[in-house]
Amino acid sequence: MTARRIPGILPPMTQQEQLELSKIYSVCGMLPGSGLMEERPFRSPHHTISPGGLAGGGSVPKPGEVSLAHKGVLFLDELPEFKKTALEILRQPMEDKQIQLVRHLGNYTYPADFMLVAAMNPCKCGYYPDRTLCNCSKDSIKRYMGKISKPLLDRIDICVETSQVTYEDLMSAKENESSAIIRQRVMMSLERQKKRFEGTGISYNSRIPAKYMEKYCKINEKQQKFMKEIYESCQLSARGYHKILKTARTIADLEDSGEILNRHLNEAVCYRAIDTKYWE
Ligand SMILES: [Zn+2]
Incomplete structure (x- = not known):
């Protein structure tokens, strides 16, 4: 569903x-x-x-x-x-x-x-x-x-x-968000991405080429240290590592945040945690 x-x-x-x-x-x-x-x-x-x-x-x-x-x-x-x-x-x-x-x-x-x-x-x-x-x-x-x-x-x-x-x-009779409301948030994040990539030929965060990762998915020193640990403990590939950063960038965009914050990075890492749980 x-x-x-x-x-x-x-x-x-x-x-x-x-x-x-x-x-x-x-x-x-x-x-x-x-x-x-x-x-x-x-x-x-x-x-x-x-x-x-x-x-x-x-x-x-x-x-x-x-x-x-x-x-x-x-x-x-x-x-x-x-x-x-x-x-x-x-x-x-x-x-x-x-x-x-x-x-x-x-x-x-x-x-x-x-x-x-x-x-x-x-x-x-x-x-x-x-x-x-x-x-x-x-x-x-x-x-x-x-x-x-x-x-x-x-x-x-x-x-x-x-x-x-x-x-x-x-x-529970809890009201859930409608697709129309979620779509608005998605459109807003796409608008941010459009501005970010103006004139570059890149369409979405998920398609940022490796050489531009530093520019568009900037993380601070502390976050880099955290990601180094994740990279090594989860034995990530370069692709897998970049995917986490791109996902974090998108989560930040959905919250209309210019910077990737720790919680965005944490959430993106959680979306990969299943690999180690079931495939190793
Ligand atoms: Zn079974």
Whole structure:
């Protein structure tokens, strides 16, 4: 349910984005009657999908799910249930925002600028680490988690663990924020990013090239010391380290803060803590 709400908090598509997306749907014969894709797509292919179904291809090559999710969300539920070969296909488009298909009749490139959202249980039965309920063997848990490779995990910015909804939560009449209100906050943070990157060709915090990290994700000496400890204790890759700083930059933007504060950095680090808990 959370995943399905994401397109609703993203900014409306620009005309340019609508046209790009419409071209893809047109090639696939999936264009709606209006002739224009106006809303960001939400694609949730089943875990039995073939690598070709995700990437695209066929004798007359057609875009796959990664392209149908262009400018929107690609949601993979029960992530470890997907074929490993299918999951590994995601790495290249996640970096390049487009997918290259090499076929004997020629090479094809399709746009594939999607947001990957995935959900999973930490074991087959779904109860680990609650050992009063989970009887899965250590090996089977390791095998299950192992279906998500370190390089794929490394390309995911935010991981959060969710706990079971308690009866009290379920019954509480607490008003939650609406998507419309969250969208306003997202738009405000994008406005900040637009100003920050004016004339640079960079679009979002998440796409700051490594050589500009120092300039756009500045942290003070004390924060650097903290990050050094995290880098070493979590055995982060350079990519993983930069992702934390970029996420912290975005959290600061969502609070309309010019500087990255300690609490922003802490929160961003928490979004990676799950790696060490489950994958090592
Ligand atoms: Zn289990």
